Amino acid sequence: MLNELPTFFDIKRYALHDGPQIRTTVFFKGCPLRCFWCHNPEGIGCGLEVVIVQERCIGCQECVHGCPEQALSWDGTAISRDDERCSLCLNCVEICPSLAHEAVGYQATIEEIVGEITKDQPFFDQSGGGVTFSGGEPLAQAEHLLMLLKRCGELEIHRCVDTSGYAETPILLEVAAHTDLFLFDLKHMDGGLHKKHTGVGNEQILHNLEVLSKNGVSVRIRFPLLASINDSAAHVEAMGRFLSGLGSIEHVDLLVYHDLAGAKYRKLKRPDLTDRAYSVTAEIVDRTRRLLEAHGLTVHLEK
Numbered sequence: 001m002l003n004e005l006p007t008f009f010d011i012k013r014y015a016l017h018d019g020p021q022i023r024t025t026v027f028f029k030g031c032p033l034r035c036f037w038c039h040n041p042e043g044i045g046c047g048l049e050v051v052i053v054q055e056r057c058i059g060c061q062e063c064v065h066g067c068p069e070q071a072l073s074w075d076g077t078a079i080s081r082d083d084e085r086c087s088l089c090l091n092c093v094e095i096c097p098s099l100a101h102e103a104v105g106y107q108a109t110i111e112e113i114v115g116e117i118t119k120d121q122p123f124f125d126q127s128g129g130g131v132t133f134s135g136g137e138p139l140a141q142a143e144h145l146l147m148l149l150k151r152c153g154e155l156e157i158h159r160c161v162d163t164s165g166y167a168e169t170p171i172l173l174e175v176a177a178h179t180d181l182f183l184f185d186l187k188h189m190d191g192g193l194h195k196k197h198t199g200v201g202n203e204q205i206l207h208n209l210e211v212l213s214k215n216g217v218s219v220r221i222r223f224p225l226l227a228s229i230n231d232s233a234a235h236v237e238a239m240g241r242f243l244s245g246l247g248s249i250e251h252v253d254l255l256v257y258h259d260l261a262g263a264k265y266r267k268l269k270r271p272d273l274t275d276r277a278y279s280v281t282a283e284i285v286d287r288t289r290r291l292l293e294a295h296g297l298t299v300h301l302e303k
């Protein structure tokens with residue numbers, strides 16, 4: 001028996017880069033990793049958040065007067081929220097005439113989400129697409145994810161799970177039994193550097209990838225390529241050797257880094273560590289592709 005409803009932060013329709021053909025992508029909220037290059041920082045924190053978009057504020061102070069917890073204050077130029085006091089009642093979101101307060105995340109029942117997914121079934125039937133569960137980290141809400149996967153399976157909808165692979169192996173295998181294809185992130189082969197850049201080691205992740213492969217589960221690797229983080233020839237070689245020893249890798253998606261999420265980080269009051277300095281050159285992208293292909297891997301470039 002589940003106590004709480006699952007938490008999501010978005011549903012994206014007509015997605016073309018989240019698995020085969022046209023997808024509906026459901027984003028779970030909450031992730032145990034802290035990759036500084038994350039393009040979806042709104043998916044990092046668990047549970048509902050309320051944020052202020054200062055550029056929209058016209059200074060009317062309606063929200064200050066309407067907040068039941070006295071969590072909002074106006075200093076003459078900007079509104080600020082005391083997160084300790086805020087009870088997430090969302091009054092400010094409803095009151096603000098300029099939509100300067102935004103709720104990030106929402107709870108929904110399994111059937112509500114299934115209802116959203118099935119609206120797109122004609123597109124899936126025509127294109128051969130389906131649903132992709134992403135995040136955040138969908139495996140962090142594994143029981144809810146499983147229920148959604150099972151319901152979509154009953155409806156014969158193709159199911160992808162987009163994951164960091166950071167989960168207990170028995171849970172991953174249970175999810176795999178109801179998943180048609182994994183989009184599996186592989187960020188760094190060195191355990192220490194993986195921990196430095198993402199907050200967790202890679203031992204569990206590499207082990208899980210090997211287990212999926214041994215069980216014949218279809219996997220696409222997602223490799224986010226970042227200058228000076230994981231783009232050295234030695235590192236790409238190590239990745240190529242590891243992946244070429246696995247049996248069920250469809251191909252590698254090479255994801256070229258862009259620092260486009262700065263505004264999202266500012267809105268969420270999270271430190272924005274994204275930086276153009278991590279963007280790779282076309283030469284490095286080309287070299288990486290050739291090094292991986294030399295290990296017999298098929299590489300798709302995602303810009």
Ligand code: SF4
Nearest residue numbers: 057058060061063096
């Ligand atoms: S209600 Fe909206 S526009 Fe008015 S002060 Fe609050 S945030 Fe600004």
Ligand code: SF4
Nearest residue numbers: 067086087089090092
């Ligand atoms: S969500 Fe509710 S408690 Fe929190 S700042 Fe807005 S009005 Fe106040």
